[in-house]
Amino acid sequence: MTDGQVLDLARDAVFTAALMSAPLLIAALITGLIVGLLQALTSVQELTLTFVPKVGVMLLVFSLSAAFMMNLALRLFDDRILPLIG
Template structure:
């Protein structure tokens, strides 16, 4: 049976892993949004799809480049923390 401290520690580590996995995607969306926002301010073009499409494209590109990193983080969490608690 898991103690309260083990559950809290496992939850903390799972949240930290989720934050590390989502960080590259969120940073890509932020940078793409800033660039598109600056271009919209410079050109006075206010089109909603102009902000959405580059963000999605940047996030897909970053996801393709960092998916092995994300899978490694997830596997490390399961192998190091969750599987020993099950066995």
């Protein structure tokens, strides 16, 4: 395996990891913005108020996007890693 192949594989792995984490990160960002806006409007500064909705939304998004994440991981493994092994 050459240095170029290692770098290409690492680049593809990082890109796949970014794509896999994007739905969760976007959901946490939007939920945090909404909860932060509600806290600013109501002057309620409770720490659990920010944590619980984020966890709930992230669990929901994870359950909805798990198949997408698995397909990305399998595609990376099938297209990039297995040919290098064989």
